Each structure stands twice: as C-alpha cells, then as structure tokens.
Amino acid sequence: MDSCSSEEDLKKRGKIDKEDLKVKSKPEIKPATAAIKNEAPPPPKKSAPVLDMFSDSPSDETSEALQDTNIVDTNVIVNPSINLSENWDDADGYYKFKVGEIMDKYQIFEPLGSGVFSTVVSAKNTKTNEDVVIKIIRNRPSMNRAGQKEIEILQKINNNTSANQKTHCVQMKDHFSYRNHLCIVFEAMSMSLHQLIKKFGKNVGLSLSAVRVYAKQLFIALKHIKNSKILHSDIKPDNIVVNEAKNTIKIIDFGSAGETHESEITPYLVSRFYRAPEIILGLKYDYAIDVWSVGCCLAELFTGRFLFPGKTNNDMIRLFLEYKGPFPKKMLKRSQFVSNHFNDNLVFMKQEVDSIEKTMRKVPYDVTKPTKDILHFLLPKGVQVPDQDMKKINQLKDLIEKCTVLDPEKRITPQDALNHDFLKPF
Numbered sequence: 101m102d103s104c105s106s107e108e109d110l111k112k113r114g115k116i117d118k119e120d121l122k123v124k125s126k127p128e129i130k131p132a133t134a135a136i137k138n139e140a141p142p143p144p145k146k147s148a149p150v151l152d153m154f155s156d157s158p159s160d161e162t163s164e165a166l167q168d169t170n171i172v173d174t175n176v177i178v179n180p181s182i183n184l185s186e187n188w189d190d191a192d193g194y195y196k197f198k199v200g201e202i203m204d205k206y207q208i209f210e211p212l213g214s215g216v217f218s219t220v221v222s223a224k225n226t227k228t229n230e231d232v233v234i235k236i237i238r239n240r241p242s243m244n245r246a247g248q249k250e251i252e253i254l255q256k257i258n259n260n261t262s263a264n265q266k267t268h269c270v271q272m273k274d275h276f277s278y279r280n281h282l283c284i285v286f287e288a289m290s291m292s293l294h295q296l297i298k299k300f301g302k303n304v305g306l307s308l309s310a311v312r313v314y315a316k317q318l319f320i321a322l323k324h325i326k327n328s329k330i331l332h333s334d335i336k337p338d339n340i341v342v343n344e345a346k347n348t349i350k351i352i353d354f355g356s357a358g359e360t361h362e363s364e365i366t367p368y369l370v371s372r373f374y375r376a377p378e379i380i381l382g383l384k385y386d387y388a389i390d391v392w393s394v395g396c397c398l399a400e401l402f403t404g405r406f407l408f409p410g411k412t413n414n415d416m417i418r419l420f421l422e423y424k425g426p427f428p429k430k431m432l433k434r435s436q437f438v439s440n441h442f443n444d445n446l447v448f449m450k451q452e453v454d455s456i457e458k459t460m461r462k463v464p465y466d467v468t469k470p471t472k473d474i475l476h477f478l479l480p481k482g483v484q485v486p487d488q489d490m491k492k493i494n495q496l497k498d499l500i501e502k503c504t505v506l507d508p509e510k511r512i513t514p515q516d517a518l519n520h521d522f523l524k525p526f
C-alpha cells in the first residue's frame with residue numbers, strides 16, 4: 101500500500117538501524133495456485149491475499165543438527181567463517197519457510213503477507229488444533245529488539261483486561277525463538293481492512309452500517325490502548341484485521357507502539373496519510389495521534405479513498421489547511437519543525453517543483469479558511485444516497501471533523517467518540 105513512501109516506512113520505527121532496513125529483495129512468496137497451474141508467480145507483495153509459498157529451506161535434518169549444536173540460538177554466530185543462518189534466510193534476513201513445516205509446535209499453512217519487519221503466516225497449533233497467525237521477525241539484531249518490544253507492549257495490552265472484556269486489540273498467544281527468528285503467535289483473523297476495501301469497496305467504500313460497527317470497535321480499542329498508557333502510533337487499514345464473519349475487527353501491529361513517556365519527537369512517526377499534524381510540526385504528542393489516524397481510516401472506509409494523501413509532510417500540511425483552515429498560532433509557535441513549513445510570519449510555505457528550473461521552491465500559501473469540505477469528500481458531486489442515510493452521513497462527517505481537529509488538545513477522546521451519535525444504531 102502506498103500510504104507512505106518506503107523510505108518513510110523505514111524511518112517511522114526510528115530505533116531500527118539503517119543497515120538492517122536495507123531490503124535488496126523481498127522474501128520469495130509464490131502463490132499456491134500459480135505453483136499448481138504452473139504459472140509464473142506475480143512479484144511479491146505485502147499482504148497479498150491468500151498466497152502459498154514453496155521456497156528452498158535446508159533439509160530438516162541439516163537444520164536440526166545445527167540446532168542441536170546450540171550455536172544458532174542467538175544472533176551471535178560462533179564460527180564467523182560459516183554464516184549458518186544464510187541457509188534458512190534470504191539475503192535480507194526473511195525466514196525462508198516451507199508450507200507444512202513445523203516451527204515449535206505450529207505447522208505452517210500459507211503466507212499472509214510480508215512487511216518491512218516480518219513475514220506473516222497462518223498456522224495450526226499441532227497440540228490444540230487451534231488456527232493461529234505467526235509473525236516471523238526478520239533476522240536482524242535491531243528488528244529482533246523491536247520484536248521484543250512489541251511482545252512487551254502486547255503483554256501490557258493483553259494483561260490489562262478483565263475476563264471476556266472485548267478490547268478489539270489482537271491477542272498474542274505465544275512467542276518463541278526459532279532458527280534465530282523471533283516468532284510472535286497471534287489469534288487468527290481473516291484479512292486487513294485494507295484488503296477488505298480493495299476487495300469489496302475500491303473507490304466506493306464500505307456500507308454505512310459496516311463503517312458504524314467498525315468505528316465503534318475502533319474507539320473501544322483506542323480507549324483500551326489509552327487505558328494501558330500505550331500509543332499505537334501506526335493505525336491504518338493495513339493494521340486493522342477483520343474476522344471471517346466480517347463483524348469483528350482487531351487492531352494489530354504494535355511494532356511502532358510505545359509508552360507515552362517514551363514519545364520521541366520525529367516527523368516520520370505513523371504512516372504518512374494517517375499522520376497527525378502535531379507529529380509533522382514537531383510538537384509533543386500523545387493519545388490524540390491515534391484518534392487522528394482513526395478519523396482518517398473512517399473516511400477511507402466509507403469512500404475507499406484516502407482523506408489526506410499528501411506526497412510529503414509539507415503536502416500533508418497543505419491538505420490540512422485546505423480542509424481544516426489555519427492552525428492556531430500558539431500551536432505553531434510551540435512547534436520544533438515550524439520553520440520547515442512556515443515563514444517568520446507563520447504563513448505556510450508550500451513546496452513545489454519549479455517546472456522550468458526543475459528545482460524545489462517554496463511559495464507562500466496563505467489559507468484563511470477551509471476551501472474543501474469533508475462532507476463533499478464523503479459524498480462527491482453526483483453521488484446519490486437514500487434520504488434516510490443523509491442524517492447518518494452528516495453524523496459521520498461530524499465525527500471525522502472531531503477526530504481531525506488540528507489542535508490535539510481539542511480533539512475528541514475515545515470515550516467521547518463512543519458517545520457520538522454516529523455510533524448509535526440507525
């Protein structure tokens with residue numbers, strides 16, 4: 101998904117070493133159907149729907165023998181002349197698994213997707229027969245550290261619940277280390293909302309009633325994450341998964357999450373289209389960044405289109421100004437990166453390419469009031485909706501407006517959002 105450039109995708113988990121992020125080739129993922137029909141597999145793609153994988157792993161005998169020697173249990177390889185992990189990993193440290201392979205007590209079914217940090221596969225617990233999903237973290241020291249952090253966060257999120265409480269955050273079932281790869285085991289869900297929109301609602305979006313149900317569950321999740329004193333920091337449709345029946349969603353991927361006191365000011369936190377203005381401007385941030393991201397997701401769920409598809413952080417600010425009007429001056433005055441985007445008089449400086457010189461130039465772009473409207477985004481000209489839906493769409497517009505208030509202190513809280521009229525049944 102092109103919700104942000106790959107470079108930004110890499111930067112947003114700032115604690116990862118640059119070297120570790122170099123991806124020369126993506127993990128080799130071949131669709132099962134292609135293998136059966138003898139077709140050439142399409143290029144590997146993150147979160148591709150139902151894929152299968154047949155790759156060349158070392159024979160089990162070899163790898164078990166290596167494991168028995170106990171020399172590959174950590175990232176330190178005892179004999180530097182032999183890179184044992186190369187046998188199991190591709191050049192970028194992704195684990196080359198086999199369908200049917202047993203990792204710990206889990207038998208692998210099929211790949212679900214691969215991101216910058218891991219390969220995600222569906223599997224079965226051979227002891228209980230339970231379906232699970234395993235995130236196999238890339239074999240790189242800093243990604244291993246990030247994975248450990250993700251486990252700590254998931255423990256906090258999962259432990260902070262009473263029995264039967266619906267948190268709408270994914271449940272971690274287990275974790276283990278296998279051939280130098282940290283593996284995190286999750287409850288199995290079906291597909292991401294990104295995949296769901298692509299499948300059922302590209303450029304048209306999902307039904308109003310589906311958006312209402314998902315919105316309610318998203319705010320329950322945000323309230324729970326906030327009560328656990330965690331910021332998710334990467335909420336987007338790719339990181340929200342639905343169950344088979346499509347009536348329950350869960351937030352996944354706590355790999356960018358952290359506790360509030362750890363908040364580091366960086367303009368690349370959160371995938372760009374879902375990135376709140378306080379991050380871009382370099383202000384202290386808190387739970388309100390996740391509310392902003394959810395607001396952007398709701399608009400996208402209803403329309404199948406991105407609300408703020410800025411090409412750069414500067415372009416994101418332009419869109420914010422167009423939809424929301426000028427920033428409060430006091431917010432700009434407190435911002436660390438204000439001079440990147442505003443002049444001394446706090447007028448926005450739009451970055452654009454000079455068509456003749458082909459160089460980047462900054463031009464003043466003074467916006468005194470909004471020039472675009474979220475209702476028009478939800479209902480572009482010519483789109484007809486039944487009268488009875490109009491009231492609900494106006495409520496959705498109001499909720500999105502409240503989630504995307506520029507000043508984070510004035511943005512709606514998850515608790516208040518749960519009481520919003522849009523979440524009430526039709």
Ligand SMILES: Nc1ncnc2c1ncn2[C@@H]1O[C@H](COP(=O)(O)OP(=O)(O)OP(=O)(O)O)[C@@H](O)[C@H]1O
Pocket residue numbers: 146147212213214215216217218219220233235270286287288289290291292338339341352353354355
């Ligand atoms: N519990 C789950 N059930 C079903 N599918 C899942 C589950 N967890 C992850 N996935 C699928 O795997 C994809 C990648 O998961 P995740 O975002 O956790 O990995 P990642 O390596 O952190 O990815 P990225 O680098 O893009 O952030 C998800 O978009 C989703 O399609």
